[in-house]
Amino acid sequence: MGKFVKRLMLDDMYALGRNEAWFSDMARKGLHLKKIGRIFGYFENGEPRETNYRIDIIKENPSQEQLDVYHDCGWDIVTNNRDFYIFSADAKTSTTELHTDPIEQGLSLSDLNKRLRNNLIMMSMAMMLFLGMMFSVYFLNKEPFLFMIKGSFVQQMLLVVVELYVFYSVIRNYVAIRNLKKSLLQGNSINHREDFRKARLTGGILAAIFLPLAIVCICIPLVEISKRQDYTLTENNTNLPIVRLTEIEQNPKLRRERGYTSNNVDWANRVSYDWSLLAPVQYEIDEHGIIEGEVWGDNSEEYSPSITTRFFKLTFGNMAEKLTFDLISRYVYRDDTEIKAINHSELKMYLAEEGIRKHIFTYLDNKVMHVAYYGKRPIEDIIPMVEMKLLEY
Amino acid sequence: MPNTSSPMTEAMYYILLALMNPNHGYQLMSSIEQVSKGRIKMGPGTLYGVLTRLQKDQLIIILNDDGRRKTYAITEEGRVALKAEYKRLKYMIKDGIILEEGL
Numbered sequence: 169m170g171k172f173v174k175r176l177m178l179d180d181m182y183a184l185g186r187n188e189a190w191f192s193d194m195a196r197k198g199l200h201l202k203k204i205g206r207i208f209g210y211f212e213n214g215e216p217r218e219t220n221y222r223i224d225i226i227k228e229n230p231s232q233e234q235l236d237v238y239h240d241c242g243w244d245i246v247t248n249n250r251d252f253y254i255f256s257a258d259a260k261t262s263t264t265e266l267h268t269d270p271i272e273q274g275l276s277l278s279d280l281n282k283r284l285r286n287n288l289i290m291m292s293m294a295m296m297l298f299l300g301m302m303f304s305v306y307f308l309n310k311e312p313f314l315f316m317i318k319g320s321f322v323q324q325m326l327l328v329v330v331e332l333y334v335f336y337s338v339i340r341n342y343v344a345i346r347n348l349k350k351s352l353l354q355g356n357s358i359n360h361r362e363d364f365r366k367a368r369l370t371g372g373i374l375a376a377i378f379l380p381l382a383i384v385c386i387c388i389p390l391v392e393i394s395k396r397q398d399y400t401l402t403e404n405n406t407n408l409p410i411v412r413l414t415e416i417e418q419n420p421k422l423r424r425e426r427g428y429t430s431n432n433v434d435w436a437n438r439v440s441y442d443w444s445l446l447a448p449v450q451y452e453i454d455e456h457g458i459i460e461g462e463v464w465g466d467n468s469e470e471y472s473p474s475i476t477t478r479f480f481k482l483t484f485g486n487m488a489e490k491l492t493f494d495l496i497s498r499y500v501y502r503d504d505t506e507i508k509a510i511n512h513s514e515l516k517m518y519l520a521e522e523g524i525r526k527h528i529f530t531y532l533d534n535k536v537m538h539v540a541y542y543g544k545r546p547i548e549d550i551i552p553m554v555e556m557k558l559l560e561y
Numbered sequence: 562m563p564n565t566s567s568p569m570t571e572a573m574y575y576i577l578l579a580l581m582n583p584n585h586g587y588q589l590m591s592s593i594e595q596v597s598k599g600r601i602k603m604g605p606g607t608l609y610g611v612l613t614r615l616q617k618d619q620l621i622i623i624l625n626d627d628g629r630r631k632t633y634a635i636t637e638e639g640r641v642a643l644k645a646e647y648k649r650l651k652y653m654i655k656d657g658i659i660l661e662e663g664l
Contacts, residue, residue, distance in 0.1 A: 224606050228613070233630045237586055238605045266606035269572040276610040 274352030
């Protein structure tokens with residue numbers, strides 16, 4: 169037993185003549201076909217030999233009698249993959265050709281042709297549905313950029329590309345069989361020496377592009393999950409891109425207000441870190457406080473200010489402005505809230521006040537920041553602090 | 562719908578012809594060679610492809626299957642189709658007679 173060698177099946181399996189020519193070419197180099205799969209062909213290393221190969225599409229398992237008849241005519245079965253049966257014969261001994269009637273061979277492809285056509289129709293409908301879904305997700309969405317960054321946009325686009333590749337191969341399969349059938353019915357025999365090099369090269373180039381994409385497609389969500397982190401915000405100083413309640417309130421009586429805790433994370437004072445290809449740094453940080461002896465403006469309850477910071481570092485800086493607008497659209501709830509655009513030193517800022525809820529949106533280069541403060545201090549006091557954080561982070 | 566539409570392929574015609582006597586695949590090829598006086602050497606792929614199709618179209622049936630070999634026979638429908646084709650070919654030959662005269 170010689171060593172086995174794997175080779176990618178780069179050409180369309182249904183291009184019978186080209187594959188037969190390729191197998192013969194391999195045998196001439198001493199690599200004899202043993203097995204085929206959808207992706208690989210397996211060859212055994214041995215003496216170079218002139219071998220003819222024929223691919224026969226047989227729907228029902230051939231009986232031993234049938235194989236014996238083939239054998240008597242010089243054709244021995246090499247392997248099969250579902251209804252693809254591959255036979256070989258020594259080229260030196262004269263053998264009866266496997267198929268002597270192209271029209272009959274063409275008729276024998278009718279079922280396969282019908283099956284591949286149905287396949288193509290089903291696949292086309294699935295593709296339309298899939299593309300329609302993708303389209304609606306991004307174009308009917310009010311905040312497409314935010315969605316792109318938070319939702320795995322890159323991965324979805326890769327998925328579209330990979331889907332298109334699969335679709336392409338389904339079309340290629342169908343076209344190959346349809347053309348083959350047509351040519352056989354016109355009385356032309358299969359060219360068993362058809363040049364396979366160009367088709368394998370094209371197939372190889374496409375596979376080299378799409379296979380890695382498919383792998384990336386699988387890996388991205390794993391990376392995203394592994395990078396995601398939630399932890400409780402420390403009460404000490406941090407180097408996170410946030411304005412702290414202590415800085416805003418300037419009140420020594422400020423204490424932390426704890427919230428719902430699970431998995432050792434205090435969800436009222438929490439740092440969530442996320443990663444995506446388009447925004448490799450994403451923070452959402454909450455901080456809640458309470459000041460004893462002080463009440464809200466309407467004297468209702470003890471004063472409990474809070475602040476939520478969203479910070480994004482983007483891969484592409486030119487998405488920063490669009491993301492800022494999406495954040496405004498997402499987090500400023502009331503439609504009639506006035507959005508004030510101001511230029512603060514070198515930063516463009518957007519301010520929105522909804523009673524005690526105060527929003528500051530700003531961006532610089534590839535950094536985007538949204539600070540939502542619930543409390544009594546005026547928004548003007550917070551602006552320089554936000555600016556400083558954005559500049560220094 | 563059985564595919565009895567004329568013209569038949571040569572392979573189909575000769576297989577039906579050879580199956581006027583029930584036979585198994587193994588010997589069919591040599592029968593065909595005999596009946597065509599050595600003119601036709603049918604490939605095994607073609608033979609079994611046609612057998613499968615004719616069976617599906619009910620022009621032939623499996624008379625006997627002992628697990629080792631299957632014996633095929635023509636059906637009544639097959640006979641009708643074969644005779645119709647024979648008649649058609651006969652007319653074609655008759656009409657072609659002018660070629661002989663011309664020679």
